[in-house]
Amino acid sequence: QQPVQSPQAVILREGEDAVINCSSSKALYSVHWYRQKHGEAPVFLMILLKGGEQKGHEKISASFNEKKQQSSLYLTASQLSYSGTYFCGTVLRGSQGNLIFGKGTKLSVKP
């Protein structure tokens, strides 16, 4: 039931773009995205509820393809502050609503 994230890690130069993918083998009700910096708690970025929904947060946006049970997180013109581990979390359709997290994608932005 755990969603699968790819890639596992990515290294960027400041200003470059990145895409992080999250896929599930089961039907999804929603997808959450969080960022966690080393030694800190995960911080909520956004939630996607409807198929095809796209949301934005500063230069970070995400899409949700309900039919494919996939979500993608887009980071454009990356900044040093974007470094951290990004987790997607999924709520399955018909579940009690608990959020199941993927293993994470470690993003490193270099100057």
Add this chain to the structure above:
Amino acid sequence: DTGVSQNPRHKITKRGQNVTFRCDPISEHNRLYWYRQTLGQGPEFLTYFQNEAQLEKSRLLSDRFSAERPKGSFSTLEIQRTEQGDSAMYLCASSFPGQTFGYTFGSGTRLTVV
């Protein structure tokens, strides 16, 4: 509001001892969640409450783990007869009710079992 508060921040215990952690959620949030995170992994769901009712508990959670949320405010997570495999960061989060809100996480309690 100061966010989600967890105590203690760190706990070192000997194998076989019992430990208890506390979580104080954001006061307006009536949902409270417990997760466990090990190095290099995503948070692993343990259990969650809506008010004082425990709505779901992970099947992976052994009987040595128990959580309470008396009066629907703070919550405690107890681990009995700790094992070395219990060493992890224990995260608490809270949210508004329903499935349309993100979670606010606390800073966690790091448990080391020696």
